[in-house]
Each structure stands twice: as structure tokens, then as C-alpha cells.
Amino acid sequence: MSHEHHHHECCEHEHHHHDGHKNQLILIITTVILLAVAVWIEHHYQFATWQLLLIYLIPYLLIGHDTLKEAVEGVMHGDAFNEHFLMSVATIGALCIGFLPGAETEFPEAVFVMLFFQIGELFEGYAEGKSRESIAHLMNIRPDVAHVEMRGERLEVRDMDPDQVAVGNVIVIRPGEKIPLDGVVIEGSSALNTTALTGESMPQEVCIDDEVISGCVNLSGVIKVRTTKSFGESTVSKILELVEHATENKSKSEAFITRFARIYTPIVVFAAIALAIIPPLFISLAAFPTWLYRALMFLVVSCPCALVISVPLTFFGGIGGASRHGILIKGANYMDLLAKAQTVIFDKTGTLTHGQFAVEAVHPDSCDEHQLLHLAAHVEHFSTHPIGAALRDAFPDEATDGCRLSDVEEIAGQGIKANVEGKVVCVGNTKMMDAVGAKCHDCPRCGHEHQSVTGTIIHVAIDGVYAGHIVINDKVKEDSAEAVRLLKGLGVSKTVMLTGDREAVAAHVARQLQLDEYHAELLPADKVAYMEQLATRNSQLATLFVGDGINDAPVLARADVGIAMGGLGSDAAIEAADVVLMDDHPSKIALAIRIARRTLSIARQNIWFAIGIKVAVLILAAFGLATMWLAVFADVGVTVLAVLNAMRALQK
Numbered sequence: 001m002s003h004e005h006h007h008h009e010c011c012e013h014e015h016h017h018h019d020g021h022k023n024q025l026i027l028i029i030t031t032v033i034l035l036a037v038a039v040w041i042e043h044h045y046q047f048a049t050w051q052l053l054l055i056y057l058i059p060y061l062l063i064g065h066d067t068l069k070e071a072v073e074g075v076m077h078g079d080a081f082n083e084h085f086l087m088s089v090a091t092i093g094a095l096c097i098g099f100l101p102g103a104e105t106e107f108p109e110a111v112f113v114m115l116f117f118q119i120g121e122l123f124e125g126y127a128e129g130k131s132r133e134s135i136a137h138l139m140n141i142r143p144d145v146a147h148v149e150m151r152g153e154r155l156e157v158r159d160m161d162p163d164q165v166a167v168g169n170v171i172v173i174r175p176g177e178k179i180p181l182d183g184v185v186i187e188g189s190s191a192l193n194t195t196a197l198t199g200e201s202m203p204q205e206v207c208i209d210d211e212v213i214s215g216c217v218n219l220s221g222v223i224k225v226r227t228t229k230s231f232g233e234s235t236v237s238k239i240l241e242l243v244e245h246a247t248e249n250k251s252k253s254e255a256f257i258t259r260f261a262r263i264y265t266p267i268v269v270f271a272a273i274a275l276a277i278i279p280p281l282f283i284s285l286a287a288f289p290t291w292l293y294r295a296l297m298f299l300v301v302s303c304p305c306a307l308v309i310s311v312p313l314t315f316f317g318g319i320g321g322a323s324r325h326g327i328l329i330k331g332a333n334y335m336d337l338l339a340k341a342q343t344v345i346f347d348k349t350g351t352l353t354h355g356q357f358a359v360e361a362v363h364p365d366s367c368d369e370h371q372l373l374h375l376a377a378h379v380e381h382f383s384t385h386p387i388g389a390a391l392r393d394a395f396p397d398e399a400t401d402g403c404r405l406s407d408v409e410e411i412a413g414q415g416i417k418a419n420v421e422g423k424v425v426c427v428g429n430t431k432m433m434d435a436v437g438a439k440c441h442d443c444p445r446c447g448h449e450h451q452s453v454t455g456t457i458i459h460v461a462i463d464g465v466y467a468g469h470i471v472i473n474d475k476v477k478e479d480s481a482e483a484v485r486l487l488k489g490l491g492v493s494k495t496v497m498l499t500g501d502r503e504a505v506a507a508h509v510a511r512q513l514q515l516d517e518y519h520a521e522l523l524p525a526d527k528v529a530y531m532e533q534l535a536t537r538n539s540q541l542a543t544l545f546v547g548d549g550i551n552d553a554p555v556l557a558r559a560d561v562g563i564a565m566g567g568l569g570s571d572a573a574i575e576a577a578d579v580v581l582m583d584d585h586p587s588k589i590a591l592a593i594r595i596a597r598r599t600l601s602i603a604r605q606n607i608w609f610a611i612g613i614k615v616a617v618l619i620l621a622a623f624g625l626a627t628m629w630l631a632v633f634a635d636v637g638v639t640v641l642a643v644l645n646a647m648r649a650l651q652k
Contacts, residue, residue: 024122027063028115034059035111042107049099056095056107064091064114086265086299087117093296097289116636143180143214143236147172149224162214162231171225173218182234183225185210190221194583260307268302275622297621297631301614310606310642317649318599326582327592334578337561338596342541343534344492344589347527347555348499348509350548351565352480352586357387357456357472359394364468372468376460378405379418379427387456388416390472391427411435415458426461433459438466474505479587481513486590498527498555527555535560546589547577563589599649606642613638 038055041047047055061068070084094110147157149170157172162180165171170186173179179192189207194216203219206212212225214236231237276295280288315332322329329335346352362369377395380388408418414435415428426436433440438461460467484495497518499506506520519530534543535558545552545559556562556577564577565584581588617634620626626634 021122024118028118028122031059031063031111031115031118034062035108035115038111039108052107053095056111060091060095060107060111060114063111063118064088067114067117086269086302087113089269090296090299093292093299097293097296113631116633119636119640143178146180147174162234165227165231167227167230169227171227173223173225175218175220175222177218179212179214179216179218179225180234180236181214181225181227181231182229183212183227185212185223186226188221188223190223191219192216193219265302268299272296272298272302294621297626298618301617301621301626301631301634307607307610307642309639310610310646311603313643314599314603314606314646314649317646318595318602321599321650322592322595325588325591325595327588327595328580328582329592329596330578330580334561335596335599337542338544338579338593339600340542341490341492341544341561341593343494343496343543344487345496345498345531345534345543345545345559346515346586347545347547347552348497348501348506349474350584351546352483352497352509352513353474353476356474357390358475359390359470360473360475361471362394362468363471365466367462367467372460372470374403375420375423375425375462375467376427376458376470378403378420379408379416379425381405382408383410383416387458387472391458391470394470423462424464427458429457430459433461433466436461436464438464440466440469474501476509476512477584477586479585483586483589484513484515486587487593490590490593492593498522498530525554527552528558531555531558544589546586548584563592602645602649606645609645610638610642 035056038052038059041055042052064087067084068088071088074085091110091113094113095107143162145159146162146165148160148165149172150156150158165181171180171183173190175190185206185208187208189205191203191205192212194204194213204216206223211228212223214231214234272295275298276288276292279291312332315335318335319329319332329338359373362372364372373391373395374397376391380391383389403421406419408416410416411428411432414432415426417424417426417428417432417436419425426432426438430440438459440459456472458470458472460469487495494517495515497506497510497513497515499509499518499520500522501520503520506518509515510518519526522530531543531545542560544561544563545555546563546565547556548565552564556564561579562577563579563581565581565586579592581592613634617626617630621631
């Protein structure tokens with residue numbers, strides 16, 4: 001199915017929803033008026049029973065034709081025992097009771113059962129529409145058009161469907177427009193609103209060479225972007241696909257409800273038949289209408305629609321509510337597992353840390369800090385290494401201060417040597433310092449031989465004299481410590497970090513974040529092995545793995561719940577993960593667990609509430625203490641209350 005067609009269908013679907021509610025409401029109001037007229041006629045005029053039946057059939061068929069149709073279809077498809085079937089049998093039975101000798105007519109009741117059933121359906125439709133809206137606000141990220149630059153005789157911009165744009169084309173994005181495809185900015189700068197994707201309210205600044213992801217809204221400037229992915233591969237369509245399939249994975253509670261309804265309904269139908277036939281045989285046949293009435297009530301009450309409707313709706317709402325926070329949960333079954341999370345395992349780089357190097361400390365020896373950074377940044381001017389980039393970022397004026405740079409020479413395994421303004425500056429490791437005869441001193445700020453500092457130490461020498469060193473580190477994310485604290489607060493018993501990084505760095509990060517344990521210098525295969533070993537040790541409780549994706553896909557797939565961080569960067573992670581955090585904040589994991597627990601508790605409340613009231617009214621009905629009205633309330637009232645409760649799952 002093409003995306004365009006799909007989009008069209010989505011719009012139509014939303015449209016139908018709205019109209020459907022309106023029509024249903026008109027139908028309900030009309031039925032109430034017709035029913036009131038019928039009751040008035042019955043009281044004021046003497047009609048034969050069959051004539052009254054015809055009068056009541058008008059509102060009955062008006063409100064009930066859908067239910068009757070569904071019941072017939074169910075029987076034809078071999079799914080006889082659904083709620084529509086129960087409703088139809090009970091109401092047709094109530095219409096027929098009046099024709100039994102000595103029995104009262106029950107025409108208004110029959111119409112009322114159908115009426116209440118439709119009111120219940122209306123509430124359910126409204127609630128489902130609400131949770132769809134919450135997911136549809138994510139669907140707002142679908143771009144409508146791409147302005148593509150065509151370089152022919154003269155430069156022109158043509159509007160195209162995002163599906164049609166090839167990788168490598170240049171698209172123009174004006175302020176206020178959605179970014180249609182993933183790509184890299186080649187001209188202009190702007191601020192992007194990423195709220196729809198990440199739930200993050202701060203605009204994100206972008207300029208030339210920055211990557212942009214589809215689905216964000218361009219706020220301030222005109223930018224030109226060279227596309228790096230086709231529409232089908234772009235972030236937006238990946239996310240839309242995820243959300244659309246999210247409801248296919250059933251949770252344990254939902255699966256339980258389906259199984260429950262399958263066994264429960266036939267039992268109830270046969271119990272009702274027994275209730276109608278057996279007591280009259282023992283008491284007297286004249287009591288048959290009374291027992292038939294009780295049996296029909298028993299049927300109306302027993303209909304499990306409150307359960308069948310409200311539990312999936314609760315999960316649907318929970319998934320929708322989480323998506324507003326930029327947390328995509330791929331299925332209701334992962335809600336169950338998230339709620340039971342006992343061990344959370346983090347990857348380090350890109351998950352707990354930024355995965356980008358930055359200057360952490362500057363310790364000059366024979367010159368000042370400014371000069372040390374200044375010279376190091378100049379020497380690293382052409383370096384492609386992340387460390388070179390970190391030094392350049394720390395001294396941004398380097399490109400404009402007009403210093404002359406010559407004789408740049410990279411010495412493998414040592415560092416870089418260059419001539420800056422006539423001085424020979426060497427920037428590298430201790431090997432390089434030894435090679436040029438510059439003696440590293442013990443630094444009073446770092447302790448003996450810089451051992452206690454974790455991170456990469458870059459030494460600088462000027463004309464063979466040691467000038468000082470710069471400490472470069474992968475920065476820990478601002479909310480990583482908060483994330484670990486929140487998880488502990490939720491009762492997660494173990495937080496573990498797995499990393500391929502050096503032991504010293506891992507120990508430093510684990511200490512800083514107060515993690516329970518860490519394992520360093522691992523290859524991707526070792527991470528999977530650790531995951532396997534954990535899974536066999538505690539099979540009852542869920543293990544979460546949080547990774548940023550590139551090399552974490554196998555572990556994400558192996559964990560009970562794989563959570564991809566900033567999964568937008570890596571398609572492999574979005575594919576393999578069960579939950580995708582649309583921004584890079586590890587603290588969202590605790591929020592995801594909280595939402596899952598809340599959703600599950602609402603589903604449980606609904607299950608117990610519905611079953612409890614059903615059982616009570618069933619017992620009353622069997623002893624003849626319940627009226628058809630009470631029976632209807634027990635069914636529809638419980639459904640409406642359960643649906644309203646389910647809608648709480650949508651709240652933030």
C-alpha cells in the first residue's frame with residue numbers, strides 16, 4: 001500500500017469517526033423520542049399485543065439493526081457467542097415474553113437494552129477516538145509536500161510528494177513547514193521544533209552540515225537540505241509504521257480477556273437455557289414466563305462487553321499517552337514487561353554519555369590556559385579525529401585569529417606536530433613528549449602521573465619544552481544520574497552498565513552515577529552473552545536493556561524489553577527495540593515504567609470491577625431479585641464506567 005494511499009485512508013478514517021459519533025447520537029435521541037411515544041400510546045389506548053409489538057418494533061429496529069446484523073454475521077462466521085449475539089437473543093426473547101399466557105409484556109425493556117448498548121458503544125467510540133487522537137498527534141508529523149530544487153537551464157523549485165524524492169536531491173524547507181525527509185543541511189540555518197517527535201519543548205538549532213530528521217517543524221530560517229534517505233526509510237515513516245502496528249501485539253491481560261470470553265460465553269448461554277427450562281419442570285409450568293424472563297436477564301447481565309472493550313482500550317490509551325512524551329511502545333505486551341522491570345542494563349557511550357568528546361580540564365605548565373588551548377586547536381586544525389574536533393570546539397576563535405600554520409605532520413601512534421607563528425608545537429601522547437625530549441612533570445592538580453584522571457590526556461610541547469596538558473572526556477549526560485535515581489525509586493533492584501570502553505573510564509562513570517555494577521572492555525558478542533546469562537538467572541522478572549543502537553541491535557533484540565535511545569540516529573535500533581525513546585534522555589525510562597504500571601493497574605481495576613458487579617447481579621437475577629433495568633445497568637453502566645476509567649490511561 002503506498003504511503004499516499006495510506007495517508008488518505010487515515011484522513012478518511014478520522015472523518016468517519018466524527019460523522020459516526022454524530023449519527024449515533026442522532027439515532028439514540030430519535031429512539032428515545034419514539035420509545036416515549038410508544039409508551040404513551042400503550043397507556044392511553046387499548047391495542048392488541050401484536051399491534052403494540054409493531055409500534056415498539058420501530059424504535060427497536062432503528063436502534064438495534066446494527067447489533068442484529070453483527071449477531072447474524074457472527075453466527076455465519078462461526079463466532080456465535082459474541083456480545084451482539086447475547087444482546088439480540090435477550091431482546092428478542094423479551095419481545096416474545098408478552099405472547100406467553102399469563103405473562104406481562106416486556107416491550108419497552110427490549111428497546112431499552114438495545115438503547116443502552118448503543119450508548120455504551122458511543123462512549124467506547126469516543127474514548128477510542130480520544131486515544132487515536134493522541135496517536136494522531138504523532139501522525140501530524142507526516143509531511144505533505146517536498147519542495148525539490150531542479151537544476152535545469154535555470155534553477156527552479158518543484159513541489160513533489162515526499163515518496164517521489166530521490167536520495168541526494170536538494171529540498172528547500174521554509175519557516176513553518178515540516179521537514180519531509182531525513183538529510184543534511186547544506187545552506188542556511190534555523191531552529192527546529194522537535195516536540196512532535198521527542199516531547200522536548202526547546203527548539204533545536206541547526207546550521208550547515210547538521211543532520212535533520214523528518215517530522216520536525218522548521219521555525220525560523222529557510223534551509224536547504226540534501227536528502228540522505230528515501231521517504232520509506234525516513235524517521236517519520238518508520239515511526240508511523242511502529243505506531244500503527246503497536247496495537248497488534250496483545251498484552252497478557254488482553255490475551256486473558258479473549259480466552260476468558262471464549263470459554264465464558266458458551267457457559268453462560270447454556271446456564272441461561274437451564275435456568276429457563278429446569279425450575280418450571282419442578283415447580284409448575286405456569287411459572288415458565290417468570291423463569292424465562294430471569295434467564296433472559298441472566299443473558300443481558302452476563303455479556304462481558306465491559307471487559308472486552310475496556311481492557312484493550314486501556315492499553316491503547318497507555319500507548320497513546322506515552323507517545324505524547326516521545327516514548328514509543330511497540331505493543332501492549334511490552335507494557336506488561338515494563339511494569340515488571342527488575343534489572344535495567346545500560347550501554348555507556350551514547351546512552352549514559354553523549355558519545356562526543358569534550359575538553360574537561362586544561363592544566364598549563366609553562367604558559368596560560370588560553371594559549372595552551374589556542375596552540376592545540378591550531379595544530380589540530382585539519383585533524384579528523386574526534387579528539388581534534390573536541391579541541392577545536394573548545395577554542396572556536398582559532399579559525400579567525402589569523403595565526404599562520406605550516407609544516408603540519410601527523411606522527412602515527414603519537415600525535416601531530418606543526419609550526420604555529422614560528423614555534424614548533426607538538427600535541428600528542430607521552431610517547432611524543434619523550435620523542436621531542438619534553439619531560440612531563442607530575443601535575444599537582446591531577447595527582448601522580450595523571451593516573452587518577454579518567455579520560456584521554458593530550459600533552460603539549462612548545463619548541464621541545466613541556467607546556468601542559470588537556471584532559472578530554474566523553475561527557476556524561478545531564479540527566480543520567482537522575483535516571484538511575486528515579487529507577488531506584490521505582491524499586492528496580494539492579495542497574496548495570498555494559499561498555500566496550502576502558503576499565504578506568506567505566507569505573508569512573510559507574511561511581512559518578514552510583515550504578516550497582518559495571519562490565520568494561522566488552523565486545524558486542526560479550527554483551528549478548530551477559531544478557532543471556534541474566535535471562536536464565538531470573539526468568540520471572542523482566543530485564544530492560546537501554547542502548548543507542550549502532551552496535552546494540554543484537555542485545556536490544558535479546559532483552560525482554562529493548563529500549564533504543566535517540567533511536568532516530570540508528571535504524572537498526574528502531575527495528576530491534578521494543579520501546580523507542582525519541583530523545584536522548586535516559587530519565588524517560590522511569591517515566592515509561594511509571595506509565596506502564598499505571599496502565600496495568602487501570603486494566604486490573606476494570607477486570608475486577610466488571611467481574612464483581614456481574615457476579616452480584618447474576619446471582620440476583622437467578623433468584624428473581626433483579627429487574628431488566630438493573631440488568632441493563634449492570635451491563636452498560638459497568639461498560640461506561642470501565643471505559644471512562646480506561647481513558648485515565650491517556651492522561652500524562
